[in-house]
Amino acid sequence: MQPASHDKSQKELKLTLPDGKELTFATPVTGLDVASSIGPGLAKAALAVKLNGEIIDLNRALPASGALEIVTRKSADALEIIRHDTAHVMAEAVQELFPGTQVTIGPSIENGFYYDFARDEPFSTEDLGAIEKKMKEIVARNEPFTREVWKRDEAIRHFEGIGEKYKAEIIRDLPESEEISIYRQGKWYDLCRGPHLPSTGHVGTAFKLMKVAGAYWRGDSNNAQLQRIYGTAWRDQKELDAHLHMLEEAEKRDHRKLGREMDLFHMQEESVGSVFWHDKGYTIWRALEDFIRRRIRAAGYQEVKTPQLFDSSLFKASGHWDIYGDNMFKVEVKADERTLGVKPMNCPAHVQVFNQGLKSYRDLPIRMAEFGCCHRNEPSGAMHGIMRVRQFTQDDAHIFCRDDQVEKESLDYFKLQLGVYKDLGFENISVKLALRPGANERLGSDEVWDRAEGDLRNALTAAGLEFEELPGEGAFYGPKVEFHLTDAIGRTWQCGTLQLDFNLPERLDASYIGEDSQRHRPVMLHRAILGSMERFIGILIEHHAGKLPLWLAPVQCVIATITSDADDYAQEVLEKLKAAGVRAVADVRNEKINYKIREHSLQKIPEIWVVGKREAEEAKVAIRHLAAEGEKQGAQEVLALDAAIRKISDESAPPQ
RNA sequence: GCCGUUGUAGCUCAGUGGUAGAGCAUUCGCUUCGUAAGCGAGUGGUCGGAGGUUCGAAUCCUCUCAACGGCACCA
Numbered sequence: 001m002q003p004a005s006h007d008k009s010q011k012e013l014k015l016t017l018p019d020g021k022e023l024t025f026a027t028p029v030t031g032l033d034v035a036s037s038i039g040p041g042l043a044k045a046a047l048a049v050k051l052n053g054e055i056i057d058l059n060r061a062l063p064a065s066g067a068l069e070i071v072t073r074k075s076a077d078a079l080e081i082i083r084h085d086t087a088h089v090m091a092e093a094v095q096e097l098f099p100g101t102q103v104t105i106g107p108s109i110e111n112g113f114y115y116d117f118a119r120d121e122p123f124s125t126e127d128l129g130a131i132e133k134k135m136k137e138i139v140a141r142n143e144p145f146t147r148e149v150w151k152r153d154e155a156i157r158h159f160e161g162i163g164e165k166y167k168a169e170i171i172r173d174l175p176e177s178e179e180i181s182i183y184r185q186g187k188w189y190d191l192c193r194g195p196h197l198p199s200t201g202h203v204g205t206a207f208k209l210m211k212v213a214g215a216y217w218r219g220d221s222n223n224a225q226l227q228r229i230y231g232t233a234w235r236d237q238k239e240l241d242a243h244l245h246m247l248e249e250a251e252k253r254d255h256r257k258l259g260r261e262m263d264l265f266h267m268q269e270e271s272v273g274s275v276f277w278h279d280k281g282y283t284i285w286r287a288l289e290d291f292i293r294r295r296i297r298a299a300g301y302q303e304v305k306t307p308q309l310f311d312s313s314l315f316k317a318s319g320h321w322d323i324y325g326d327n328m329f330k331v332e333v334k335a336d337e338r339t340l341g342v343k344p345m346n347c348p349a350h351v352q353v354f355n356q357g358l359k360s361y362r363d364l365p366i367r368m369a370e371f372g373c374c375h376r377n378e379p380s381g382a383m384h385g386i387m388r389v390r391q392f393t394q395d396d397a398h399i400f401c402r403d404d405q406v407e408k409e410s411l412d413y414f415k416l417q418l419g420v421y422k423d424l425g426f427e428n429i430s431v432k433l434a435l436r437p438g439a440n441e442r443l444g445s446d447e448v449w450d451r452a453e454g455d456l457r458n459a460l461t462a463a464g465l466e467f468e469e470l471p472g473e474g475a476f477y478g479p480k481v482e483f484h485l486t487d488a489i490g491r492t493w494q495c496g497t498l499q500l501d502f503n504l505p506e507r508l509d510a511s512y513i514g515e516d517s518q519r520h521r522p523v524m525l526h527r528a529i530l531g532s533m534e535r536f537i538g539i540l541i542e543h544h545a546g547k548l549p550l551w552l553a554p555v556q557c558v559i560a561t562i563t564s565d566a567d568d569y570a571q572e573v574l575e576k577l578k579a580a581g582v583r584a585v586a587d588v589r590n591e592k593i594n595y596k597i598r599e600h601s602l603q604k605i606p607e608i609w610v611v612g613k614r615e616a617e618e619a620k621v622a623i624r625h626l627a628a629e630g631e632k633q634g635a636q637e638v639l640a641l642d643a644a645i646r647k648i649s650d651e652s653a654p655p656q
Numbered sequence: 657g658c659c660g661u662u663g664u665a666g667c668u669c670a671g672u673g674g675u676a677g678a679g680c681a682u683u684c685g686c687u688u689c690g691u692a693a694g695c696g697a698g699u700g701g702u703c704g705g706a707g708g709u710u711c712g713a714a715u716c717c718u719c720u721c722a723a724c725g726g727c728a729c730c731a
Contacts, residue, residue: 214659
């Protein structure tokens, strides 16, 4: 064991606190010493320190001068340390309860932590309760976390000796420059980079083990499968409760539950991964599709419709057969001795449309759109409600253009895209640029990739969009720009993409005649705004918790009678609403108004028009609006019938 | 595809070897009522599927399908 490393030649350290105050200390000095010198209260509250942006254990000698911040439970950085420590406490608990279990890694993640274990016997949900109990004991023991530095080969030998082969493997793969640090808590210890809290008592009890799941060692499906236990951990019980409450809210807005309750769609075993859209769900679909159709027409797109089935030769030429063939649906046609493929995307078909007739440079750009229905044989475990399915419809388009048009076309697309999201109520968008995948997983030369990535970077910069680069994440034929939107409860979804492709036009021999009367290759921009209709409708349902904006609501208005005296009047109101293009129904059942209100509110009908004897006599309607999320009761108003019709007709108009 | 869990009435769920249940929904009566569940009666299930053990299986075993939670994948 050695003391933590620090620069011994330096006799004193100059530390600048967040308030600008400078302090000088003789070495060695720990974060705790600094906190104590400021005040005993702070020393007690201190969990760690942040020196020049790096978090360091409270009891470790500070390695250098610089900006120092005392991390307390209130600090933004505290949660990450607490979560990581909770993972360690869990690992100790698991090894105490289940001897022979090997530990691997246990990082902090969003909202909590996990730890991956190697054990032959699976953990059950009942085990979680026992582990949690043991964790609380360990927290109560208040074991101090202490850091040690070990020699590499000794550490490897040690961990192999005690049967922790995963830990030994991790150490073996650490870069030579890396210190091998071990953290001890009581009798238990683990290889870990740190930092940690002063002791297990600081972890607190605001944690909960959530679920057990399989996870591959190092994230690779060729490796052994480990058992992962997920937990959530917070500063205090209040935060934990708030998080658990948020999970309940998320469950309430689950599109699978709402889709059934609102009679939007269903799925069944005979058509796994495909959606049966019911009248109400398909009404949402059409409203959304019409909206996109208006936008792309205004943006100069043409719309086409191409086949589902193609001879395999087309997909062999495009490269899809080799790279994605396993995930395609293939149809053997015995009589013809041919193999057909059900299209998994629309691009090869669009190139066929482009290739009809001779194109001049004057024709470009050609923006070819299709609400294209595609099939992909997704792995069984990948399916999720209507969000990840085997049959889906993309709001797809391919822009065929000249090299010099790429930037403008990209910019125009960004504008179209962001405008659509804004009108759909999504303002918080993040942008990513996915770069070339590995050498064996991509088509085309490095020069072509350099050019494609450069073009997209330029377009993003010209659009003034901030973006993050994701190496290795691009499509096999080109880099892509991804648009991620954030929903009402803070989750992000990747929806629109723009992919720049110099490869497919080459492979499928697309060309145009240039000014020089020579043949040239067009560039292809693959783009989608919503992504898939199915998935996007799922996102909309969850974002709005089923309470869709008026223009998307499948039934916009229910006329509910109080007694049968108002039946005739209700019929008249219904006719007028229909004539005004409003999706309305009349509820003249022999039920009390309370019953009707409850039922239609649960169905998330935006407006209930209550009509009784009074309204019938005065040609009025009593309108009850659906309560917004978090609102107890919606607004109510009484309007003259004609005024009410004008109002709902205006308000239900889709964005133009 | 991998690990784990689950599958009983339209929905939510109870039922651990001995005659398939509840609430809601649906149907039929009664009730005509002013802003989130009126009252009563009735209908409804070869217990996901196939095979096996047993005198007897929703319940135990094997295989299989699907859904769910993760992992991996996502052109």
